[in-house]
Amino acid sequence: MEHHSQLDEHQEHQEHQEHQEHQEDGGHGHGGHGHGDHGDHVAQFRRLFWIMLVVAVPVVAFSPMFAGLVGYELPDAGWTGWISPVLGVVVYAWGGQPFLTGAVDEIRGRSPGMMLLISLAITVAFLSSLGASLGLLHHELEFWWELALLVVIMLLGHWIEMRSLAQTTSALDSLAALLPDEAERVEDGEVVRVAPSDLAVGDVVLVRPGGAVPADARVVEGAAAMDESMVTGESRTVRREVGDTVVAGTVATDSGLRVEVTATGDETALAGIQRLVADAQSSSSRAQRLADRAAAWLFWFALGAAIVTALVWMLLGMPDAAVVRTITVLVIACPHALGLAIPLVVSIATERAARGGVLVKDRLALESMRTVEAVLFDKTGTLTRGEPAVTAVEPAQGHDVDEVLALAAAAESDSEHPLARAITGAAGARALQVPSSTGFSSSPAVGVTASVEGRQVRVGGPYLLDEHDLQEVAVAEDWHAEGATVLHVLVDGEPVGALRVADEIRPESREAVDALHALGRSVVMITGDARPVAEAVAAELGIDRVFAGVRPEDKSAIVAQLQQEGRKVAFVGDGVNDAPALAQADVGIAIGAGTDVAIASAGVILASSDPRSVLSVIELSRASYAKMKQNLWWAAGYNLLAVPLAAGVLAPVGFVLPMSVGAILMSLSTVVVALNAQLLRRLDLRPEASAGRHLEAAVS
Structure with a gap:
């Protein structure tokens, strides 16, 4: 078992999944x-x-x-x-x-x-x-x-x-793609390139800066800031040093490492997530489609009507009429309109949705969305931007915000670190004149140093202050409590100010939460971040319930917990770690800017990263369900009316429905169904329009 390759394990899941789906779809209209x-x-x-x-x-x-x-x-x-x-x-x-x-x-x-x-x-x-x-x-x-x-x-x-x-493509393919194509194994001091599937427990592997870890491992040399967001959802990089464990698929952002493999193939955390996705996908109940239910009733209705028709005309001593009427009943009972009622609505609804930036992958998810009671948002990358941003600047006495930000941006201009990008981005957004810098150097866990206009400028965290024996600014304690990263800016060893860097909340998130409340839906947030971070975001957005510090493998369990409370749950997420939860939820909604895995596990994909699009999905679900019901009543109503007439119910008063008239009625019912479905095209599904309508309705 231990020596199974990632590929073998992937294929097993693929086969299991195909087999399962084949069985599930077997008697189901296709x-x-x-x-x-x-x-x-x-x-x-x-x-x-x-x-x-x-x-x-x-x-x-x-x-x-x-x-x-x-x-x-x-x-x-x-x-x-x-x-x-x-x-x-x-x-x-x-x-x-x-x-x-x-x-x-x-x-x-x-x-x-x-x-x-x-x-x-x-x-x-x-x-x-x-x-x-x-x-x-x-x-x-x-x-x-x-x-x-x-x-x-x-x-x-x-x-x-x-x-x-x-x-679209399988979630499992995308998960496997997180692993690097090859690993660099250290053998007798030499570095040899091998496939990740060829690694064994105990092998020492070199992970270069910007490279992905090929298997679960323990750091034996070096230290690096690891980007674990694709597996944990944690937006900030996490410091991993000698003795710490690292997970397959995570990326060393700032420096190289040597790691000793502790698990491969089936035993890795990534394979565990793959299993969760495969299990949730194969066990998700495939609710019977509306048209199939209607067709099942019509089948028994038509069969019953045909038998009664045959018996009655036989008892009346008219065997020829019995054959003609019975066959007419069975032919008329077939639902031309019913065959088009649902597919046409689905086709127009999915096309309208795509224009509004909503891609519907599973129409059952679309049908279910109108009944969802709780919308569970993953915090990082969904309600927030998923990348650090400068959210506050605290200048020291005698300095101003623009000066502190411009100096920090100058020092960070040669760095590729996510925090550096946040600082230079903030300076750019304020259109500041950033002076040029020379002599850039970076020290892991401490910060960066550069020479700016003849002065030494340093930007860094608490270790930087320790080196200079300085205290943090007064507001730093509050910032830490909210889970933000605090960076201090020193010029020639003197503090000139501090920056608050945090995962920025999307401006649309508050509107999305308010509009969902207006619809009577409860809003829940789930995150791998610490509780203070989660509580700060929840308080700002008015979220009803928070699950913080949740490990990736436990996200689907939280969804299941909410379902056990008797709620229908929609889960909105964007990371690999969200894939099992997306598959577990009644409706999985992937933010399109996220990973392929999340997209493949979801029933609905939002092309934009605007959380208000969730309201577009609810609105589309309600509108398309209403049209489906109207169409089914038209289609089935024709049958309920035409079948007794074809059977000869009014024969005693001299009226028997001619086959030709039945055929015309049938065609008319098909035309009505087609025209009714076209009315869906009027729906404006832009996120701002959907959210705006619900907020206005709540106010009025």
């Missing part, structure tokens, strides 16, 4: 395909739709019933009578194949749904049309044109549906 095949299915349904559309034109045009319905004469030539039957067989056998195989899966899974309902109708239409064409059944039972239209419309619906369901 002919039993797994998620990994969505790209293939889009192409398959698109190709089949266009071929069947071409074949269906002559089937419909040469159908005697359609000709009589529209009012034109067919040529007398004998061969014209065989165009519809011959091509109709092609439509049924080739175009109907995905539905027939899907129906078999639904029967095996004992979950009758859309596929079985479609298959029942096209099979009955096919057999009765064939019987009528061969002279075995009444000529009224020739439904070739109806069969062709049904198959074409259903293929169109499924093509639209497959396109909206097409998935």
Whole structure:
């Protein structure tokens, strides 16, 4: 087990996941395909739709019933009578194949749904049309044109549906990509490049500045500020020295290290996160789709109606009428409109969403979003920018803010450290004239030194003050309590001021939290940061509940805890460490500026890093669900009305629904459904518009 490579472990998960998804999807409206095949299915349904559309034109045009319905004469030539039957067989056998195989899966899974309902109708239409064409059944039972239209419309619906369901790359691929392509193993003083999978426990590996750690290890030489944000979510770099452990995938930002491997392959923390993602993805319940539920009810309704129709007409001593009415009922019961009702709404909703910067990957997540009661935000990179920023400057007596910031920026101008970038960025934002510097040097854990206009300028933390035997500025204690980094600026050994550097809260976050409160949703924050940092951010934003100091592997447990309290939870995050929690949540929302892993584990992706986009998702979920329900009522309502009429309920008063009128009603219901779905295009899903609407509604 210990010597499994990362790749083996990844493949096992991939196979397990594919197997699981294949089983889950089996009886579920798609002919039993797994998620990994969505790209293939889009192409398959698109190709089949266009071929069947071409074949269906002559089937419909040469159908005697359609000709009589529209009012034109067919040529007398004998061969014209065989165009519809011959091509109709092609439509049924080739175009109907995905539905027939899907129906078999639904029967095996004992979950009758859309596929079985479609298959029942096209099979009955096919057999009765064939019987009528061969002279075995009444000529009224020739439904070739109806069969062709049904198959074409259903293929169109499924093509639209497959396109909206097409998935992005696997989260597990992205997790594996965090590891470096090769590791530098130290052998007898020589550095040898090897694949991370070839490392064994006890190997000593060189990690260069800016390089990623290839396996879980212990530092044996050197010290570095480690960027662990992709695994822990902690925004600040963490100092790791001899004897400390480092995790695979983390990056040494400022200096090199030698580390001794303590775990490889399956045993690493990264592999543990991979397992959590795989488990959460495979165990997440796939709520049955709305249209499938409606189709299941309609299947039993149609079957029951057909049996009752057959029995009643038989008892009335009219076997011919019994066959005609029963078959008419079964064909009319097939939901043209139902096949388009949901896919059209989903397709338009996802397209509208994409224009508003919301990418919907899993339509079940979109359906669930309207019922979410708690929105759980990861702090770093979601509510905050995820990178340090200068949030306050405290000048010493006789100095001003601009002078302190300009001197600090001059000293830091040659450094690539995240704190240096924060300082130079702050000076740039204030359009300060930053003097040039020479003689730059940096000392890990102490700070930087440079010569600026003939004076020695030093910027650093508490160790720098210790060297000069100086005290921190008065406000430093409060800044520390809030979890900020405090940097002092010294000129020729004298303090001129201090900088407060912290992970900056996004200006949009307060509006997002207020708008969610206006909607009656509770807002929860989770972070790997210490409690003082978390409490400071929560107090500023008005957040209801805070989980601080949470390790990455425990984030999904917090989501599960909230779910056990009986809440539906949406989790919003952006890091690798968020992937298991995104998969565990009822709705996982990845901030698009985050990692590929988070994006792959989520059902919804926000292209911008604006937390107000969460409101766009809720609004879209509500609007699309309302449209789906309206469309289902239209589609199913037509069936509930037409089936009894086709069965002959009004026969005693002399009215029996002609097949042709039923077909016209069916087409009308499809048009109504399509037009209703188009109304979704009016929705303005820009984050500021969505948040603004909810805040205005709350005020009024």
